[in-house]
Every structure is written in C-alpha cells, then in structure tokens.
Amino acid sequence: MNLSSSSICHHHSLPSPPIKLITKSTPNNSINPILTNKTFACDNNNNISISRRTVRYNSIIAASYGGDRTENDAVLESSPAKKLRKLLESPGVHQGPACFNALSAKLVQRAGFQFCFTTGFGISAARLGLPDTGLISYGEMVDQGQLITQAVSIPVIGDADNGYGNAMNVKRTVKGYIKAGFAGIILEDQVSPKACGHTQGRKVLPREEAVMKIKAAVDARKESGSDIVIVSRTDSRQALSLEEALWRSRAFADAGADVIFIDALASKEEMKAFCEISPQVPKMANMLEGGGKTPILTPLELEEIGYKIVAYPLSLLGVSIRAMEDALQAIKGGRVPSPASMPSFEEVKDVLGFNAYYEEEKRYASKSSQPVWQTGSSNPFSIQRKGQDDTEQTGQSSTEPIVELLNPDTYSKYGGGDTQNPFSGIWSRKLRVKIIGRDGFEKLDVRIPAGFLDGITNIVPALGGVNIKALLDDASYEVGGKLLLDFTDTRGDRIQVFLE
Known part of the structure; x- marks a missing residue:
C-alpha cells in the first residue's frame, strides 16, 4: 500500500515545504492513528489520500515505511527555523529583545535569551543614522541581517518591513532572508514608503493585495525548500480600525502565516480580542519601551492573554544612545566614563571573543607559522644558526636565539659612508628582537643588522609605528646589551628590542 505525500492538503500552520510522510505499518493494513480529525480516501490502486480539516499548530506528520534519513533532513532539523518552530511549540511566552548589529545580538545570546529580533527602526538608526521611514533598502537590511545571524547561534527573526515592493518583491525578499540565515521573517501590510508603527503617516494596502503578499511569501518558502517562520503584521489598527486589523489577521493566517501580529493595539482589551x-x-x-501606543505588560500577563512571543524593540538601542551621550559629556568635560558605567577592557575582550580566539589559535600553532626566511631567497637577509662561540651581552636573556640575520655586503641607506654622522657606523651593530607569547612561550628570537630598519617590520608588524632610527641615534655609542624597547602588543605578546 502506497502513501502519497502529494495527496495531502496542507493547512496554513504546517510548514509549507514538502514533508516526507512517515507512517508505520500495522496489522490488517491499518494506519497508525497519528492524525486527528481526518478523512481517508482509497482509490482502485490502493493509494491513500488524507484530508486534514483541523490541525493544531504543533502537529507534524512524521515517519515512513522505511529509508534512511537524508542529510537534508538533518540540516532541516538543526536549522534556525527549526529551532524557532520548536520554541513556538513549547509552553509559555517567549521574550525576544531586538538587536541592531552583530554585537548587540551577541549580548542578547550571552544574556541567555533563546531568540532575538531585528527591527527596521534599530537598523535604520544604527546603520544609517536615519529614521524608520522607508529609507533603508532591502540590500542593506539583508547585509546587516547576515552579519547578525552569523554572530550568534540562537534563531533570529528579521524585520522585512513591507517586503520592499509588490508580491514579486516579497518572494525575492523571503528568499534573500532565508539565505542570510534568518529563522523567521516579519512582513507588514503598509504602503511604500512605510512608517514606524507607532508614528504618524501610516497607510495600508488594500485587503486583497496584502493577502496576496503573504501568499507570495509562503510560495517563496516552499520554492526554497525552507521552513522559515512567516510572521504577518498588520498596521491597520491605527490606519483603519480594530475590526479591520482582526479581519486581516485571520486572512493572513488562512493564507499561510505561521505567526500573526497586530501592531499598536491601544489597550489590554484589544490585545485580548486579538488573541x-x-x-x-x-x-x-x-512592547515598545518609552511610550508606545500599546500598554506594557509583564510576560505572565501576556501569557495569560494568549501571546506566544513578545518583542522588545527599543531597549538595547535606547540605552545605548543614553550611555553614549553620557560618555561623550564626560569626555567633553575632561573626564573618562566611570568604571561603574562601562565594562573593563578585559570584559570587552571577553564579550568580543578574544580569549576564545586565543585558545582556538593554539590548536593551529606550528613552527612554520613563524616568520623565517629561506637561504637563497630574494630577501636581502641570509640566515645562519647561532654559533657556539657567540656570547650574550650583559642584561640579555640566556635563551639561545633561533636564527641570526647577517649583514648584507653593502648598505648605505642611512649614511653608511658618512663618517661625520654618528649614525654612519650603526649598520655594523645588530638589533636583537625577542617575542614572548601571552602563554609564556618564546615565539621569536632573531638578530638583524641595525641598518636594515625596514626589515624589522617584516618580522614584527607591531614595530611599524616605532621610530627605530631615532632610538638608534640616541643609543649609537651605547655598549651592547642596551634594551631599546619593551612593550606588549595588542595580541598580548611581549616584544623586546636590544642593541648589540
């Protein structure tokens, strides 16, 4: 007996990509009753078709007569969209702060939230420094979104404004957001140019066009083989009426939206009517912080009303603006921000992943990663091992140098032939460069002819901003072993330069 997946009538709450049906054979050719409120029809070839009249949001058909799981199945189960769908199926209301760049998204994840949003308001502000009035483009939103999704492992629901055009534009937008790694996409029914949902000037599309754009989004998802969560938003509550907003929300759900959202509801009673x-x-x-039209309710109150997810669109952007303003006022007054108002440098590095980077870097460390020049190469330096008869100058480390770079036959860039210039003979002296890694292990120990100042930056880029010639001028008559430089670079390596 064959079970044809093409015969299934998909309801809007099911993922729209094709689903591999899994049913297990039972005695007397019966069907394992995993579906509720269903009808079966059998044709002369014993093909069964299943019609679903009512399906709960979290109902998913699983399992088959056999066959191994494919790689695509595994990828789908671990996809951001799959994680978000599991979250939507779990009990309770789920909070999602809105981020506006990769750093703010990382902070949301570090704080323990299970998902986050992006908003056109926040990205317009952070990326352009402009208001959320339809000025930001599809390309800019996708580009910013990809940076955000790559920075975190939690699902991200992306604000796609009004889809940046008609139904065909919506299809392109959905596919672009899928490629950018979004778990969900929010599409609204405003005309272009759009306006922020809690500001003046909002106008919405006619009913039919608005519904068709949601259908186009569902089709784009199916064509992409994705299960991205489609969140439909209507701004018709403030533009028209509550009754119109409720009608559109029902129509969007029937068209295939997975989550529905009415922006700028004006009271708790209106929120209850929506749910x-x-x-x-x-x-x-x-929950627009700072004075939006919708009353701010606690997560428990929202759950009791019937909400599943809640966005906090302005918290991170708002406190960032205030903190930066306070810091700028302090600097303008000749002060630096107080330690209580900002993290330490070590904390900043930890947030950005410096410590994790250093630990992972150790896995790939090798001798070949050190800057060593081959004998006979086009480089003006030649290489030889330190001889047994060489001795260290007073005050230097007893560690044997790894390599020694010998003098070239001639070099006059710094006036080698001018005996009146105290720098004229300095090329015959050597500079010893030592690098001790932040882990305490020696990474480099070389000697370089002092005249070859340009060569130092080839070995140690951190010396690129140091005026070595001036140091040599000051130390031209010093005895060997003088320490010219001793500092720690941005990677935590200790760099020492001696004159020999």
Whole structure:
C-alpha cells in the first residue's frame, strides 16, 4: 500500500515545504492513528489520500515505511527555523529583545535569551543614522541581517518591513532572508514608503493585495525548500480600525502565516480580542519601551492573554544612545566614563571573543607559522644558526636565539659612508628582537643588522609605528646589551628590542 505525500492538503500552520510522510505499518493494513480529525480516501490502486480539516499548530506528520534519513533532513532539523518552530511549540511566552548589529545580538545570546529580533527602526538608526521611514533598502537590511545571524547561534527573526515592493518583491525578499540565515521573517501590510508603527503617516494596502503578499511569501518558502517562520503584521489598527486589523489577521493566517501580529493595539482589551481569533496560530506582542501606543505588560500577563512571543524593540538601542551621550559629556568635560558605567577592557575582550580566539589559535600553532626566511631567497637577509662561540651581552636573556640575520655586503641607506654622522657606523651593530607569547612561550628570537630598519617590520608588524632610527641615534655609542624597547602588543605578546 502506497502513501502519497502529494495527496495531502496542507493547512496554513504546517510548514509549507514538502514533508516526507512517515507512517508505520500495522496489522490488517491499518494506519497508525497519528492524525486527528481526518478523512481517508482509497482509490482502485490502493493509494491513500488524507484530508486534514483541523490541525493544531504543533502537529507534524512524521515517519515512513522505511529509508534512511537524508542529510537534508538533518540540516532541516538543526536549522534556525527549526529551532524557532520548536520554541513556538513549547509552553509559555517567549521574550525576544531586538538587536541592531552583530554585537548587540551577541549580548542578547550571552544574556541567555533563546531568540532575538531585528527591527527596521534599530537598523535604520544604527546603520544609517536615519529614521524608520522607508529609507533603508532591502540590500542593506539583508547585509546587516547576515552579519547578525552569523554572530550568534540562537534563531533570529528579521524585520522585512513591507517586503520592499509588490508580491514579486516579497518572494525575492523571503528568499534573500532565508539565505542570510534568518529563522523567521516579519512582513507588514503598509504602503511604500512605510512608517514606524507607532508614528504618524501610516497607510495600508488594500485587503486583497496584502493577502496576496503573504501568499507570495509562503510560495517563496516552499520554492526554497525552507521552513522559515512567516510572521504577518498588520498596521491597520491605527490606519483603519480594530475590526479591520482582526479581519486581516485571520486572512493572513488562512493564507499561510505561521505567526500573526497586530501592531499598536491601544489597550489590554484589544490585545485580548486579538488573541481570541485564529486560536491555533501563535500571536506576537510588541512592547515598545518609552511610550508606545500599546500598554506594557509583564510576560505572565501576556501569557495569560494568549501571546506566544513578545518583542522588545527599543531597549538595547535606547540605552545605548543614553550611555553614549553620557560618555561623550564626560569626555567633553575632561573626564573618562566611570568604571561603574562601562565594562573593563578585559570584559570587552571577553564579550568580543578574544580569549576564545586565543585558545582556538593554539590548536593551529606550528613552527612554520613563524616568520623565517629561506637561504637563497630574494630577501636581502641570509640566515645562519647561532654559533657556539657567540656570547650574550650583559642584561640579555640566556635563551639561545633561533636564527641570526647577517649583514648584507653593502648598505648605505642611512649614511653608511658618512663618517661625520654618528649614525654612519650603526649598520655594523645588530638589533636583537625577542617575542614572548601571552602563554609564556618564546615565539621569536632573531638578530638583524641595525641598518636594515625596514626589515624589522617584516618580522614584527607591531614595530611599524616605532621610530627605530631615532632610538638608534640616541643609543649609537651605547655598549651592547642596551634594551631599546619593551612593550606588549595588542595580541598580548611581549616584544623586546636590544642593541648589540
């Protein structure tokens, strides 16, 4: 008996990509009753078709007569969209702060949140320094979104404004957001140019066009083989009426939206009325901090009303603006921000992943990664091992140098032939460069002819901003062993330069 997946009538709450049906054979050719409220039809070839009249949001058909799981199955299960769908199926209301760049997204993840949002408001502000009035483009939003999704492992729901055009533009937008790594996409029904949902000037599309754009998004998801979560948003509550907003939300759910969202609801009663429609479809709330039209409720209150996810769109951007303003005022007054108002440098490095980077870097360390020149190469330096009769000058480390770079036959760049210039004979002296890694191990120990100043930066780029010639001028008559430089670079390596 064959079971044809093409015969299934998909409901809007099911993922729209083709689903591999899994049913297990039972005695007397019966079907394992994993579906509820269903009808079966059998044709003359014993092919079964299944019609689903009512499906809960979290209902998923699984399992088959056999066959191994494919790589695509495994990828789909671990995808950001899959993680988000599991979250939507789990009990309770789930909070998602809005980020505006990769750093803010990392902070959301470090704080322990299970997902986050992006907002056109935040990205317009952070990337362009401009208001959320439709000025930011599709390309800029996708580019910023990709940087954000790559910085974290939690699912990210991306604000796609009004899809940046008509239904065909929406299809391109959905596919672009899928490629950028988003777990979900928010699409609204405003006309272009759009406006922020809690500001003046909002206008919405006609009903039919708005619904068609959601259908286009569902088709784009199916064509991409993705299960990205489609969040439909309507701004018709403030543009038209609550009744219109409720009608559109039902229509968007019927068109295939996975989550529905009415922006700028004006009271708790309106929020309750919204949560009563399309009971099988999750609802999204928007807690605009600082004075939006929607009342700010606690997560427990939102859960009791019937919401599943809640966005906090302005918290991170708002406190960032205030903190930067305070810091700038302090600097303008001749002070630096107080330690209580900012993290230490070590804490900043930890947030950005310096310590993790250093630990991972050790896995790939090798001798070949050190800057060593081959004999006979085009480089003006030649290489030889330190001889047994060489001795260290007073005050230097007893560690044997790894290599010694010998003098070239001639060099006059710094006036080698001018006996009146105290620098004229300095080329015959040598500079010893030592690098001790932040882990305490020696990474480099070389001698370089003092005249070859340009060659030093080839070995140690951190010396590129140091005026070695001036140091040599000052130390031209010093005895060997003088320490010219001793500092720690940005990677934590200790760099020492001796005159021999």
